[in-house]
Amino acid sequence: RPYSTLSPKRTLHSRTYLLFLRYLKVEGRQSLQLSDSSSVEPDSHRISPSPVVHVRGLCEAVVEADLIDALEKFGPICYVMMMPFKRQALVEFSAVESADRCVSCGAKEPVYIAGQQAYFNYSTSKRITRPTNADNPNSGNKVLLLSIQNPLYPITTDVLYTVCNPIGSVLRIVIFKRNGIQAMVEFESVQCAQKAKAALNGADIYAGCCTLKIEYARPTRLNVIKNDNESWDYTKPYLVRRDRGKGRQRQAILGEHPSSYSDNGYGPPCPLLPLPGNSRYKLTSLDVPDMVSYPLPQSSSSYSGHAPSSVAMVSGLHPSKMNCTRIFNLFCLYGNIEKVKFMKSVPGTALVEMGDEYAVDRAITHLNSIKVFGKRLNVCVSKQHAVIPSQVFELEDGSSSYKDFAMTRNNRFSSAGQASKNIIQPPSAVLHYYNVPPCISQDHLLRLCTEHDLPGFVKFKMFDAKPSSKTISGLLEFDSKTEAVEVLTVLNHYQIRIPSKSMRKTSITAYSSADKARQCKVLRRKRSKVSS
Numbered sequence: 001r002p003y004s005t006l007s008p009k010r011t012l013h014s015r016t017y018l019l020f021l022r023y024l025k026v027e028g029r030q031s032l033q034l035s036d037s038s039s040v041e042p043d044s045h046r047i048s049p050s051p052v053v054h055v056r057g058l059c060e061a062v063v064e065a066d067l068i069d070a071l072e073k074f075g076p077i078c079y080v081m082m083m084p085f086k087r088q089a090l091v092e093f094s095a096v097e098s099a100d101r102c103v104s105c106g107a108k109e110p111v112y113i114a115g116q117q118a119y120f121n122y123s124t125s126k127r128i129t130r131p132t133n134a135d136n137p138n139s140g141n142k143v144l145l146l147s148i149q150n151p152l153y154p155i156t157t158d159v160l161y162t163v164c165n166p167i168g169s170v171l172r173i174v175i176f177k178r179n180g181i182q183a184m185v186e187f188e189s190v191q192c193a194q195k196a197k198a199a200l201n202g203a204d205i206y207a208g209c210c211t212l213k214i215e216y217a218r219p220t221r222l223n224v225i226k227n228d229n230e231s232w233d234y235t236k237p238y239l240v241r242r243d244r245g246k247g248r249q250r251q252a253i254l255g256e257h258p259s260s261y262s263d264n265g266y267g268p269p270c271p272l273l274p275l276p277g278n279s280r281y282k283l284t285s286l287d288v289p290d291m292v293s294y295p296l297p298q299s300s301s302s303y304s305g306h307a308p309s310s311v312a313m314v315s316g317l318h319p320s321k322m323n324c325t326r327i328f329n330l331f332c333l334y335g336n337i338e339k340v341k342f343m344k345s346v347p348g349t350a351l352v353e354m355g356d357e358y359a360v361d362r363a364i365t366h367l368n369s370i371k372v373f374g375k376r377l378n379v380c381v382s383k384q385h386a387v388i389p390s391q392v393f394e395l396e397d398g399s400s401s402y403k404d405f406a407m408t409r410n411n412r413f414s415s416a417g418q419a420s421k422n423i424i425q426p427p428s429a430v431l432h433y434y435n436v437p438p439c440i441s442q443d444h445l446l447r448l449c450t451e452h453d454l455p456g457f458v459k460f461k462m463f464d465a466k467p468s469s470k471t472i473s474g475l476l477e478f479d480s481k482t483e484a485v486e487v488l489t490v491l492n493h494y495q496i497r498i499p500s501k502s503m504r505k506t507s508i509t510a511y512s513s514a515d516k517a518r519q520c521k522v523l524r525r526k527r528s529k530v531s532s
Contacts, residue, residue, distance in 0.1 A: 052123035064201035082202040145217040168192025238419035308357035324403035329492035335359020342401040434473035
């Protein structure tokens with residue numbers, strides 16, 4: 001009968017009866033499918049075999065490297081395309097037989113990727129579509145295309161450099177807004193680009209957002225005409241754009257505006273991205289920390305509107321071995337130093353005013369978390385926009401807690417010509433010394449280290465110089481990066497008195513690249529063979 005003529009109680013029974021009939025109908029279909037399963041091929045083989053395997057059921061934290069580690073046992077892998085928000089991926093094997101082994105194994109027994117069981121099936125595609133030059137990993141393409149999905153925080157060149165450089169040396173970065181936020185990152189070699197793609201594809205820059213989807217790009221080299229938040233050439237630091245007609249701005253005593261009219265800006269330094277524990281995804285020639293730190297914008301409804309600051313705050317300083325001059329020696333490799341001031345209210349902490357905010361970013365990238373005199377430095381962006389010489393006191397070594405370096409000739413980025421000669425290097429175990437008088441020998445330099453209670457170098461190399469040259473240069477190699485940093489902190493710009501003369505020369509040191517260190521080792525081997 002129609003439901004309108006039934007009582008509420010009988011209507012409920014009738015609905016239950018209809019649901020029961022529907023259940024029997026579904027069960028009958030399922031039993032029919034089960035009874036006929038012997039004559040039907042397995043579900044994984046309904047799609048024709050393909051070298052491309054569709055992987056699903058991945059965990060949120062999985063990256064391309066996890067897929068390669070788990071699936072390369074079935075055969076060589078040509079390409080991987082991540083689909084992070086779907087928790088899926090496409091994996092292209094070099095042969096159909098490898099894909100067949102993967103699908104068959106996944107149907108018989110559980111296959112775990114990053115600790116979670118994954119499921120496999122053939123893809124309807126016979127090949128993953130990708131840009132030209134990506135077909136052959138040895139084609140010479142060292143530029144990656146990064147697509148940033150769900151970008152809740154600003155993405156700048158310094159953020160991407162902090163993410164990518166610990167895995168492979170980054171030369172240039174260009175950020176553009178075409179299909180959302182995308183960027184191209186040029187690495188030093190194809191091998192570095194391959195390692196970065198494997199380690200970062202599918203990872204989050206910040207927790208739960210700014211997810212990276214990485215592919216090989218078409219261009220083989222990037223052209224950068226200026227250094228700013230959207231493009232940067234790390235081989236040419238002098239490309240920093242300056243507004244015409246504007247010199248150095250007049251210093252404001254209390255900053256740009258009262259704190260009640262500004263956002264909170266940057267918070268304390270937070271962990272950015274834990275790098276994979278497998279050493280094959282890291283540079284082997286440099287001692288790189290497992291965790292990279294960078295100032296993380298505080299969560300808010302919109303992007304942080306805090307103006308960039310040219311002042312860095314350094315904490316974790318040794319109370320008796322660090323002073324303003326030694327902070328200058330350490331930081332001047334990454335930009336001009338204007339003022340340095342120790343904070344009386346916070347022992348072991350100092351403010352460093354640099355030439356611009358880019359110099360602060362470079363200092364954070366290279367000096368944060370390094371050890372100096374047994375203490376680990378913490379370098380972050382300060383909310384102050386200038387260093388004010390207030391509450392000047394005496395440090396433990398008798399020097400002043402404040403010093404102005406604006407007029408010193410030891411600043412290395414005062415002009416475009418000076419800046420072009422500086423190659424930004426992270427701290428390493430090899431120091432490059434120059435502007436040293438020719439009369440200074442290896443024993444003199446060792447004695448200099450001993451007099452200042454510093455570790456001595458284990459290997460020494462002096463570059464060939466012209467007979468008429470008034471200065472010499474070379475390399476000093478130490479047992480560890482920490483020892484080299486301590487020597488640079490104390491002896492950088494150390495004035496050496498020339499015998500029988502009243503003038504002085506200044507010994508300037510800088511970090512040497514790994515290539516120079518290897519070149520030094522090769523020369524020593526050749527000389528040892530000749531002498532033997």
